[in-house]
Amino acid sequence: MEKDLLYKGFFFGGVYGLAFFLIYRFGRKTAPVRAVWLSVGSWCGLMVIMLTVNGASSALLFFPAFFAALFVVRRNAENREIRTLQAFFTENRLYKAEAIPEQVSRLLGSSYYSCAVGTLTGWGGEEITYHWWQGMTSSLVSTGKSTITTFSYYLAVSFASSVINDAFKNAVRAKADTSTLSIKQKFKRFFVLDTETPVRIAETADGSFVVIWQTCHDVPHFAYYVSWLTATLSASKSETNKRSATENKRVSPGLSTRELHESTLGQAPKSISSIRSSIPRS
Structure with missing residues:
Protein backbone atom coordinates (compact mmCIF):
# COMPACT_ATOMS: atom_id res chain seq x y z
CA MET A 1 0.00 0.00 0.00
CA GLU A 2 2.73 2.43 0.93
CA LYS A 3 4.73 1.45 -2.17
CA ASP A 4 1.72 2.04 -4.42
CA LEU A 5 1.16 5.43 -2.83
CA LEU A 6 4.84 6.26 -3.26
CA TYR A 7 4.80 5.26 -6.93
CA LEU A 46 -3.82 18.20 -7.14
CA MET A 47 -1.33 16.31 -5.00
CA VAL A 48 -3.54 16.67 -1.93
CA ILE A 49 -6.50 15.29 -3.91
CA MET A 50 -4.36 12.42 -5.18
CA LEU A 51 -3.19 11.50 -1.68
CA THR A 52 -6.53 11.90 0.12
CA VAL A 53 -8.97 10.69 -2.55
CA ASN A 54 -7.35 8.84 -5.46
CA GLY A 55 -5.21 9.38 -8.52
CA ALA A 56 -8.11 9.21 -10.97
CA SER A 57 -9.88 12.16 -9.36
CA SER A 58 -6.74 14.28 -9.42
CA ALA A 59 -6.13 13.33 -13.06
CA LEU A 60 -9.65 14.44 -13.99
CA LEU A 61 -9.11 17.78 -12.24
CA PHE A 62 -5.67 18.21 -13.78
CA PHE A 63 -6.89 19.16 -17.26
CA PRO A 64 -9.29 21.95 -16.24
CA ALA A 65 -6.72 23.26 -13.75
CA PHE A 66 -3.98 23.27 -16.39
CA PHE A 67 -6.03 25.05 -19.05
CA ALA A 68 -7.40 27.54 -16.52
CA ALA A 69 -3.87 28.43 -15.43
CA LEU A 70 -2.79 28.71 -19.07
CA PHE A 71 -5.71 31.05 -19.79
CA VAL A 72 -4.82 33.27 -16.83
CA VAL A 73 -1.14 33.67 -17.72
CA ARG A 74 -1.96 34.20 -21.39
CA ARG A 75 -4.47 36.92 -20.54
CA ASN A 76 -1.85 38.58 -18.34
CA ALA A 77 0.64 38.48 -21.22
CA GLU A 78 -1.85 40.06 -23.62
CA ASN A 79 -2.77 42.80 -21.15
CA ARG A 80 0.88 43.54 -20.47
CA GLU A 81 1.62 43.78 -24.20
CA ILE A 82 -1.28 46.19 -24.69
CA ARG A 83 -0.11 48.38 -21.81
CA THR A 84 3.44 48.36 -23.15
CA LEU A 85 2.28 49.42 -26.62
CA GLN A 86 0.12 52.18 -25.16
CA ALA A 87 3.07 53.49 -23.17
CA PHE A 88 5.25 53.39 -26.30
CA PHE A 89 2.74 55.35 -28.38
CA THR A 90 2.31 57.94 -25.62
CA GLU A 91 6.06 58.33 -25.11
CA ASN A 92 6.68 58.81 -28.83
CA ARG A 93 3.67 61.12 -29.30
CA LEU A 94 1.83 58.83 -31.70
CA TYR A 95 -1.91 59.48 -31.72
CA LYS A 96 -4.81 58.51 -33.94
CA ALA A 97 -4.80 60.62 -37.10
CA GLU A 98 -7.81 62.85 -37.58
CA ALA A 99 -7.00 63.51 -41.25
CA ILE A 100 -5.57 60.65 -43.31
CA PRO A 101 -3.42 61.32 -46.41
CA GLU A 102 -5.69 60.03 -49.17
CA GLN A 103 -3.02 59.25 -51.74
CA VAL A 104 -0.93 57.30 -49.24
CA SER A 105 -4.04 55.42 -48.12
CA ARG A 106 -4.84 54.42 -51.70
CA LEU A 107 -1.24 53.36 -52.25
CA LEU A 108 -1.19 51.09 -49.19
CA GLY A 109 -4.65 49.60 -49.66
CA SER A 110 -7.21 48.23 -47.25
CA SER A 111 -4.80 45.87 -45.48
CA TYR A 112 -3.46 48.82 -43.47
CA TYR A 113 -6.12 49.10 -40.81
CA SER A 114 -4.80 51.94 -38.62
CA CYS A 115 -3.16 55.31 -39.12
CA ALA A 116 -1.53 57.47 -36.47
CA VAL A 117 0.26 60.79 -36.65
CA GLY A 118 3.46 61.53 -34.77
CA THR A 119 6.43 63.87 -34.62
CA LEU A 120 10.15 63.25 -34.77
CA THR A 121 12.89 65.64 -33.69
CA GLY A 122 15.24 66.67 -36.47
CA TRP A 123 18.89 67.73 -36.38
CA GLY A 124 18.15 71.35 -35.58
CA GLY A 125 15.51 70.54 -32.96
CA GLU A 126 12.61 71.10 -35.33
CA GLU A 127 9.63 68.75 -35.18
CA ILE A 128 8.90 66.68 -38.29
CA THR A 129 5.38 65.31 -38.71
CA TYR A 130 4.87 61.82 -40.13
CA HIS A 131 2.14 59.19 -40.40
CA TRP A 132 2.40 55.72 -38.91
CA TRP A 133 0.48 52.92 -40.66
CA GLN A 134 0.04 49.37 -39.31
CA GLY A 135 -1.15 46.60 -41.60
CA MET A 136 -1.69 42.86 -41.81
CA THR A 137 -2.29 40.33 -44.56
CA SER A 138 -3.34 36.68 -44.34
CA SER A 139 -2.79 33.77 -46.67
CA LEU A 140 -3.68 30.08 -46.81
CA VAL A 141 -0.86 27.55 -46.95
CA SER A 142 -1.72 23.95 -47.88
CA THR A 143 0.40 21.16 -46.44
CA GLY A 144 -0.97 17.88 -47.68
CA LYS A 145 -4.59 17.58 -46.58
CA SER A 146 -4.45 20.38 -44.01
CA THR A 147 -4.62 24.12 -44.59
CA ILE A 148 -2.91 26.66 -42.36
CA THR A 149 -3.62 30.39 -42.21
CA THR A 150 -0.48 32.51 -41.98
CA PHE A 151 -0.34 36.20 -41.10
CA SER A 152 2.17 38.83 -42.21
CA TYR A 153 2.49 42.13 -40.38
CA TYR A 154 3.63 45.40 -41.92
CA LEU A 155 4.53 48.91 -40.84
CA ALA A 156 4.53 51.89 -43.19
CA VAL A 157 5.80 55.39 -42.41
CA SER A 158 4.96 58.31 -44.70
CA PHE A 159 6.34 61.84 -44.85
CA ALA A 160 5.04 64.85 -46.72
CA SER A 161 7.38 66.16 -49.39
CA SER A 162 7.89 69.45 -47.55
CA VAL A 163 9.42 67.96 -44.39
CA ILE A 164 12.22 65.78 -45.81
CA ASN A 165 15.09 66.29 -48.24
CA ASP A 166 16.88 64.26 -50.89
CA ALA A 167 19.60 63.20 -48.45
CA PHE A 168 17.01 61.43 -46.30
CA LYS A 169 15.47 59.72 -49.33
CA ASN A 170 18.87 58.53 -50.52
CA ALA A 171 19.68 57.15 -47.06
CA VAL A 172 16.42 55.18 -47.00
CA ARG A 173 17.03 53.81 -50.50
CA ALA A 174 20.53 52.77 -49.47
CA LYS A 175 19.05 50.94 -46.47
CA ALA A 176 16.66 49.05 -48.76
CA ASP A 177 19.37 48.07 -51.24
CA THR A 178 20.17 44.36 -50.83
CA SER A 179 22.55 44.06 -53.77
CA THR A 180 25.57 44.72 -51.55
CA LEU A 181 24.72 41.96 -49.06
CA SER A 182 27.06 39.01 -48.76
CA ILE A 183 26.01 35.48 -49.68
CA LYS A 184 25.77 34.62 -45.98
CA GLN A 185 23.43 37.54 -45.31
CA LYS A 186 21.25 36.68 -48.30
CA PHE A 187 21.09 33.06 -47.16
CA LYS A 188 20.03 34.18 -43.68
CA ARG A 189 17.30 36.45 -45.10
CA PHE A 190 15.87 33.44 -46.92
CA PHE A 191 15.10 31.68 -43.62
CA VAL A 192 14.84 34.53 -41.09
CA LEU A 193 12.55 37.52 -41.49
CA ASP A 194 14.61 40.66 -42.04
CA THR A 195 12.72 43.32 -40.13
CA GLU A 196 15.36 46.03 -40.54
CA THR A 197 15.45 46.31 -44.34
CA PRO A 198 12.47 48.07 -45.98
CA VAL A 199 10.54 45.84 -48.36
CA ARG A 200 9.19 48.73 -50.42
CA ILE A 201 9.78 52.44 -50.99
CA ALA A 202 7.26 54.53 -52.91
CA GLU A 203 6.30 58.12 -53.67
CA THR A 204 2.79 59.35 -54.36
CA ALA A 205 1.70 61.95 -56.90
CA ASP A 206 1.66 64.69 -54.25
CA GLY A 207 5.27 63.89 -53.27
CA SER A 208 4.63 61.89 -50.10
CA PHE A 209 7.50 59.52 -49.34
CA VAL A 210 6.48 56.07 -48.03
CA VAL A 211 8.71 53.43 -46.40
CA ILE A 212 7.33 49.93 -45.70
CA TRP A 213 8.75 47.16 -43.50
CA GLN A 214 7.55 43.61 -42.92
CA THR A 215 7.89 43.27 -39.20
CA CYS A 216 6.38 42.26 -35.86
CA HIS A 217 3.95 44.58 -34.11
CA ASP A 218 5.74 44.86 -30.79
CA VAL A 219 7.62 47.51 -28.86
CA PRO A 220 11.22 46.36 -29.58
CA HIS A 221 10.69 46.54 -33.35
CA PHE A 222 8.72 49.79 -33.21
CA ALA A 223 11.39 51.39 -31.02
CA TYR A 224 14.06 50.42 -33.55
CA TYR A 225 12.20 52.14 -36.40
CA VAL A 226 11.65 55.34 -34.44
CA SER A 227 15.30 55.43 -33.40
CA TRP A 228 16.53 54.73 -36.93
CA LEU A 229 14.26 57.35 -38.50
CA THR A 230 15.33 59.97 -35.97
CA ALA A 231 19.02 59.24 -36.57
CA THR A 232 18.59 59.25 -40.35
CA LEU A 233 16.69 62.54 -40.31
CA SER A 234 19.36 64.12 -38.12
CA ALA A 235 22.16 62.87 -40.37
CA SER A 236 20.41 64.11 -43.51
CA LYS A 237 19.85 67.58 -42.04
CA SER A 238 23.46 67.75 -40.87
CA GLU A 239 24.73 66.71 -44.30
CA THR A 240 22.56 69.33 -46.00
CA ASN A 241 23.83 72.07 -43.70
CA LYS A 242 27.46 71.05 -44.25
CA ARG A 243 26.93 71.06 -48.01
CA SER A 244 25.38 74.53 -47.89
CA ALA A 245 28.27 75.84 -45.80
CA THR A 246 30.78 74.38 -48.26
CA GLU A 247 29.02 75.98 -51.20
CA ASN A 248 28.94 79.34 -49.44
CA LYS A 249 32.67 79.13 -48.85
CA ARG A 250 33.24 78.45 -52.51
CA VAL A 251 31.11 81.40 -53.59
CA SER A 252 32.36 84.01 -51.13
CA PRO A 253 35.83 85.42 -51.98
CA GLY A 254 38.52 84.88 -49.38
CA LEU A 255 41.24 87.21 -48.20
CA SER A 256 44.50 87.36 -50.12
CA THR A 257 47.83 86.64 -48.44
CA ARG A 258 48.58 90.35 -47.98
CA GLU A 259 45.11 91.11 -46.63
CA LEU A 260 45.31 88.15 -44.24
CA HIS A 261 48.68 89.37 -42.98
CA GLU A 262 47.36 92.89 -42.39
CA SER A 263 44.30 91.53 -40.64
CA THR A 264 46.51 89.45 -38.35
CA LEU A 265 48.50 92.57 -37.42
CA GLY A 266 45.29 94.31 -36.41
CA GLN A 267 45.11 96.54 -39.45
CA ALA A 268 42.13 96.82 -41.73
CA PRO A 269 42.91 95.03 -45.02
CA LYS A 270 43.56 97.55 -47.77
CA SER A 271 42.14 97.20 -51.21
CA ILE A 272 44.16 97.80 -54.37
CA SER A 273 42.36 101.08 -55.02
CA SER A 274 43.15 102.40 -51.55
CA ILE A 275 46.83 101.52 -52.00
CA ARG A 276 46.99 103.38 -55.30
CA SER A 277 45.31 106.45 -53.83
CA SER A 278 47.82 106.54 -50.98
CA ILE A 279 50.84 106.68 -53.33
CA PRO A 280 52.09 110.32 -53.60
CA ARG A 281 52.07 111.74 -57.08
CA SER A 282 54.95 113.87 -58.34
Whole structure:
Protein backbone atom coordinates (compact mmCIF):
# COMPACT_ATOMS: atom_id res chain seq x y z
CA MET A 1 0.00 0.00 0.00
CA GLU A 2 2.73 2.43 0.93
CA LYS A 3 4.73 1.45 -2.17
CA ASP A 4 1.72 2.04 -4.42
CA LEU A 5 1.16 5.43 -2.83
CA LEU A 6 4.84 6.26 -3.26
CA TYR A 7 4.80 5.26 -6.93
CA LYS A 8 1.64 7.27 -7.52
CA GLY A 9 3.20 10.25 -5.79
CA PHE A 10 6.27 10.13 -8.01
CA PHE A 11 4.27 9.59 -11.18
CA PHE A 12 1.50 12.13 -10.68
CA GLY A 13 3.80 14.59 -8.94
CA GLY A 14 6.27 14.44 -11.83
CA VAL A 15 3.59 14.89 -14.50
CA TYR A 16 1.88 17.74 -12.66
CA GLY A 17 5.20 19.36 -11.81
CA LEU A 18 6.35 19.35 -15.43
CA ALA A 19 3.04 20.76 -16.68
CA PHE A 20 2.87 23.60 -14.18
CA PHE A 21 6.56 24.34 -14.59
CA LEU A 22 5.74 25.09 -18.23
CA ILE A 23 2.94 27.36 -17.01
CA TYR A 24 5.44 29.18 -14.81
CA ARG A 25 7.93 29.54 -17.67
CA PHE A 26 5.22 30.99 -19.88
CA GLY A 27 3.93 33.50 -17.33
CA ARG A 28 7.06 34.53 -15.43
CA LYS A 29 7.93 37.40 -17.80
CA THR A 30 4.59 39.14 -17.46
CA ALA A 31 3.56 38.29 -13.88
CA PRO A 32 6.30 36.34 -12.07
CA VAL A 33 4.71 36.35 -8.61
CA ARG A 34 1.31 35.28 -9.92
CA ALA A 35 2.92 32.59 -12.07
CA VAL A 36 4.67 31.11 -9.02
CA TRP A 37 1.55 31.08 -6.85
CA LEU A 38 -0.60 29.72 -9.66
CA SER A 39 1.80 26.89 -10.53
CA VAL A 40 2.69 25.88 -6.98
CA GLY A 41 -0.89 26.19 -5.74
CA SER A 42 -2.30 24.07 -8.56
CA TRP A 43 0.36 21.40 -8.06
CA CYS A 44 -0.18 21.24 -4.29
CA GLY A 45 -3.97 21.08 -4.68
CA LEU A 46 -3.82 18.20 -7.14
CA MET A 47 -1.33 16.31 -5.00
CA VAL A 48 -3.54 16.67 -1.93
CA ILE A 49 -6.50 15.29 -3.91
CA MET A 50 -4.36 12.42 -5.18
CA LEU A 51 -3.19 11.50 -1.68
CA THR A 52 -6.53 11.90 0.12
CA VAL A 53 -8.97 10.69 -2.55
CA ASN A 54 -7.35 8.84 -5.46
CA GLY A 55 -5.21 9.38 -8.52
CA ALA A 56 -8.11 9.21 -10.97
CA SER A 57 -9.88 12.16 -9.36
CA SER A 58 -6.74 14.28 -9.42
CA ALA A 59 -6.13 13.33 -13.06
CA LEU A 60 -9.65 14.44 -13.99
CA LEU A 61 -9.11 17.78 -12.24
CA PHE A 62 -5.67 18.21 -13.78
CA PHE A 63 -6.89 19.16 -17.26
CA PRO A 64 -9.29 21.95 -16.24
CA ALA A 65 -6.72 23.26 -13.75
CA PHE A 66 -3.98 23.27 -16.39
CA PHE A 67 -6.03 25.05 -19.05
CA ALA A 68 -7.40 27.54 -16.52
CA ALA A 69 -3.87 28.43 -15.43
CA LEU A 70 -2.79 28.71 -19.07
CA PHE A 71 -5.71 31.05 -19.79
CA VAL A 72 -4.82 33.27 -16.83
CA VAL A 73 -1.14 33.67 -17.72
CA ARG A 74 -1.96 34.20 -21.39
CA ARG A 75 -4.47 36.92 -20.54
CA ASN A 76 -1.85 38.58 -18.34
CA ALA A 77 0.64 38.48 -21.22
CA GLU A 78 -1.85 40.06 -23.62
CA ASN A 79 -2.77 42.80 -21.15
CA ARG A 80 0.88 43.54 -20.47
CA GLU A 81 1.62 43.78 -24.20
CA ILE A 82 -1.28 46.19 -24.69
CA ARG A 83 -0.11 48.38 -21.81
CA THR A 84 3.44 48.36 -23.15
CA LEU A 85 2.28 49.42 -26.62
CA GLN A 86 0.12 52.18 -25.16
CA ALA A 87 3.07 53.49 -23.17
CA PHE A 88 5.25 53.39 -26.30
CA PHE A 89 2.74 55.35 -28.38
CA THR A 90 2.31 57.94 -25.62
CA GLU A 91 6.06 58.33 -25.11
CA ASN A 92 6.68 58.81 -28.83
CA ARG A 93 3.67 61.12 -29.30
CA LEU A 94 1.83 58.83 -31.70
CA TYR A 95 -1.91 59.48 -31.72
CA LYS A 96 -4.81 58.51 -33.94
CA ALA A 97 -4.80 60.62 -37.10
CA GLU A 98 -7.81 62.85 -37.58
CA ALA A 99 -7.00 63.51 -41.25
CA ILE A 100 -5.57 60.65 -43.31
CA PRO A 101 -3.42 61.32 -46.41
CA GLU A 102 -5.69 60.03 -49.17
CA GLN A 103 -3.02 59.25 -51.74
CA VAL A 104 -0.93 57.30 -49.24
CA SER A 105 -4.04 55.42 -48.12
CA ARG A 106 -4.84 54.42 -51.70
CA LEU A 107 -1.24 53.36 -52.25
CA LEU A 108 -1.19 51.09 -49.19
CA GLY A 109 -4.65 49.60 -49.66
CA SER A 110 -7.21 48.23 -47.25
CA SER A 111 -4.80 45.87 -45.48
CA TYR A 112 -3.46 48.82 -43.47
CA TYR A 113 -6.12 49.10 -40.81
CA SER A 114 -4.80 51.94 -38.62
CA CYS A 115 -3.16 55.31 -39.12
CA ALA A 116 -1.53 57.47 -36.47
CA VAL A 117 0.26 60.79 -36.65
CA GLY A 118 3.46 61.53 -34.77
CA THR A 119 6.43 63.87 -34.62
CA LEU A 120 10.15 63.25 -34.77
CA THR A 121 12.89 65.64 -33.69
CA GLY A 122 15.24 66.67 -36.47
CA TRP A 123 18.89 67.73 -36.38
CA GLY A 124 18.15 71.35 -35.58
CA GLY A 125 15.51 70.54 -32.96
CA GLU A 126 12.61 71.10 -35.33
CA GLU A 127 9.63 68.75 -35.18
CA ILE A 128 8.90 66.68 -38.29
CA THR A 129 5.38 65.31 -38.71
CA TYR A 130 4.87 61.82 -40.13
CA HIS A 131 2.14 59.19 -40.40
CA TRP A 132 2.40 55.72 -38.91
CA TRP A 133 0.48 52.92 -40.66
CA GLN A 134 0.04 49.37 -39.31
CA GLY A 135 -1.15 46.60 -41.60
CA MET A 136 -1.69 42.86 -41.81
CA THR A 137 -2.29 40.33 -44.56
CA SER A 138 -3.34 36.68 -44.34
CA SER A 139 -2.79 33.77 -46.67
CA LEU A 140 -3.68 30.08 -46.81
CA VAL A 141 -0.86 27.55 -46.95
CA SER A 142 -1.72 23.95 -47.88
CA THR A 143 0.40 21.16 -46.44
CA GLY A 144 -0.97 17.88 -47.68
CA LYS A 145 -4.59 17.58 -46.58
CA SER A 146 -4.45 20.38 -44.01
CA THR A 147 -4.62 24.12 -44.59
CA ILE A 148 -2.91 26.66 -42.36
CA THR A 149 -3.62 30.39 -42.21
CA THR A 150 -0.48 32.51 -41.98
CA PHE A 151 -0.34 36.20 -41.10
CA SER A 152 2.17 38.83 -42.21
CA TYR A 153 2.49 42.13 -40.38
CA TYR A 154 3.63 45.40 -41.92
CA LEU A 155 4.53 48.91 -40.84
CA ALA A 156 4.53 51.89 -43.19
CA VAL A 157 5.80 55.39 -42.41
CA SER A 158 4.96 58.31 -44.70
CA PHE A 159 6.34 61.84 -44.85
CA ALA A 160 5.04 64.85 -46.72
CA SER A 161 7.38 66.16 -49.39
CA SER A 162 7.89 69.45 -47.55
CA VAL A 163 9.42 67.96 -44.39
CA ILE A 164 12.22 65.78 -45.81
CA ASN A 165 15.09 66.29 -48.24
CA ASP A 166 16.88 64.26 -50.89
CA ALA A 167 19.60 63.20 -48.45
CA PHE A 168 17.01 61.43 -46.30
CA LYS A 169 15.47 59.72 -49.33
CA ASN A 170 18.87 58.53 -50.52
CA ALA A 171 19.68 57.15 -47.06
CA VAL A 172 16.42 55.18 -47.00
CA ARG A 173 17.03 53.81 -50.50
CA ALA A 174 20.53 52.77 -49.47
CA LYS A 175 19.05 50.94 -46.47
CA ALA A 176 16.66 49.05 -48.76
CA ASP A 177 19.37 48.07 -51.24
CA THR A 178 20.17 44.36 -50.83
CA SER A 179 22.55 44.06 -53.77
CA THR A 180 25.57 44.72 -51.55
CA LEU A 181 24.72 41.96 -49.06
CA SER A 182 27.06 39.01 -48.76
CA ILE A 183 26.01 35.48 -49.68
CA LYS A 184 25.77 34.62 -45.98
CA GLN A 185 23.43 37.54 -45.31
CA LYS A 186 21.25 36.68 -48.30
CA PHE A 187 21.09 33.06 -47.16
CA LYS A 188 20.03 34.18 -43.68
CA ARG A 189 17.30 36.45 -45.10
CA PHE A 190 15.87 33.44 -46.92
CA PHE A 191 15.10 31.68 -43.62
CA VAL A 192 14.84 34.53 -41.09
CA LEU A 193 12.55 37.52 -41.49
CA ASP A 194 14.61 40.66 -42.04
CA THR A 195 12.72 43.32 -40.13
CA GLU A 196 15.36 46.03 -40.54
CA THR A 197 15.45 46.31 -44.34
CA PRO A 198 12.47 48.07 -45.98
CA VAL A 199 10.54 45.84 -48.36
CA ARG A 200 9.19 48.73 -50.42
CA ILE A 201 9.78 52.44 -50.99
CA ALA A 202 7.26 54.53 -52.91
CA GLU A 203 6.30 58.12 -53.67
CA THR A 204 2.79 59.35 -54.36
CA ALA A 205 1.70 61.95 -56.90
CA ASP A 206 1.66 64.69 -54.25
CA GLY A 207 5.27 63.89 -53.27
CA SER A 208 4.63 61.89 -50.10
CA PHE A 209 7.50 59.52 -49.34
CA VAL A 210 6.48 56.07 -48.03
CA VAL A 211 8.71 53.43 -46.40
CA ILE A 212 7.33 49.93 -45.70
CA TRP A 213 8.75 47.16 -43.50
CA GLN A 214 7.55 43.61 -42.92
CA THR A 215 7.89 43.27 -39.20
CA CYS A 216 6.38 42.26 -35.86
CA HIS A 217 3.95 44.58 -34.11
CA ASP A 218 5.74 44.86 -30.79
CA VAL A 219 7.62 47.51 -28.86
CA PRO A 220 11.22 46.36 -29.58
CA HIS A 221 10.69 46.54 -33.35
CA PHE A 222 8.72 49.79 -33.21
CA ALA A 223 11.39 51.39 -31.02
CA TYR A 224 14.06 50.42 -33.55
CA TYR A 225 12.20 52.14 -36.40
CA VAL A 226 11.65 55.34 -34.44
CA SER A 227 15.30 55.43 -33.40
CA TRP A 228 16.53 54.73 -36.93
CA LEU A 229 14.26 57.35 -38.50
CA THR A 230 15.33 59.97 -35.97
CA ALA A 231 19.02 59.24 -36.57
CA THR A 232 18.59 59.25 -40.35
CA LEU A 233 16.69 62.54 -40.31
CA SER A 234 19.36 64.12 -38.12
CA ALA A 235 22.16 62.87 -40.37
CA SER A 236 20.41 64.11 -43.51
CA LYS A 237 19.85 67.58 -42.04
CA SER A 238 23.46 67.75 -40.87
CA GLU A 239 24.73 66.71 -44.30
CA THR A 240 22.56 69.33 -46.00
CA ASN A 241 23.83 72.07 -43.70
CA LYS A 242 27.46 71.05 -44.25
CA ARG A 243 26.93 71.06 -48.01
CA SER A 244 25.38 74.53 -47.89
CA ALA A 245 28.27 75.84 -45.80
CA THR A 246 30.78 74.38 -48.26
CA GLU A 247 29.02 75.98 -51.20
CA ASN A 248 28.94 79.34 -49.44
CA LYS A 249 32.67 79.13 -48.85
CA ARG A 250 33.24 78.45 -52.51
CA VAL A 251 31.11 81.40 -53.59
CA SER A 252 32.36 84.01 -51.13
CA PRO A 253 35.83 85.42 -51.98
CA GLY A 254 38.52 84.88 -49.38
CA LEU A 255 41.24 87.21 -48.20
CA SER A 256 44.50 87.36 -50.12
CA THR A 257 47.83 86.64 -48.44
CA ARG A 258 48.58 90.35 -47.98
CA GLU A 259 45.11 91.11 -46.63
CA LEU A 260 45.31 88.15 -44.24
CA HIS A 261 48.68 89.37 -42.98
CA GLU A 262 47.36 92.89 -42.39
CA SER A 263 44.30 91.53 -40.64
CA THR A 264 46.51 89.45 -38.35
CA LEU A 265 48.50 92.57 -37.42
CA GLY A 266 45.29 94.31 -36.41
CA GLN A 267 45.11 96.54 -39.45
CA ALA A 268 42.13 96.82 -41.73
CA PRO A 269 42.91 95.03 -45.02
CA LYS A 270 43.56 97.55 -47.77
CA SER A 271 42.14 97.20 -51.21
CA ILE A 272 44.16 97.80 -54.37
CA SER A 273 42.36 101.08 -55.02
CA SER A 274 43.15 102.40 -51.55
CA ILE A 275 46.83 101.52 -52.00
CA ARG A 276 46.99 103.38 -55.30
CA SER A 277 45.31 106.45 -53.83
CA SER A 278 47.82 106.54 -50.98
CA ILE A 279 50.84 106.68 -53.33
CA PRO A 280 52.09 110.32 -53.60
CA ARG A 281 52.07 111.74 -57.08
CA SER A 282 54.95 113.87 -58.34
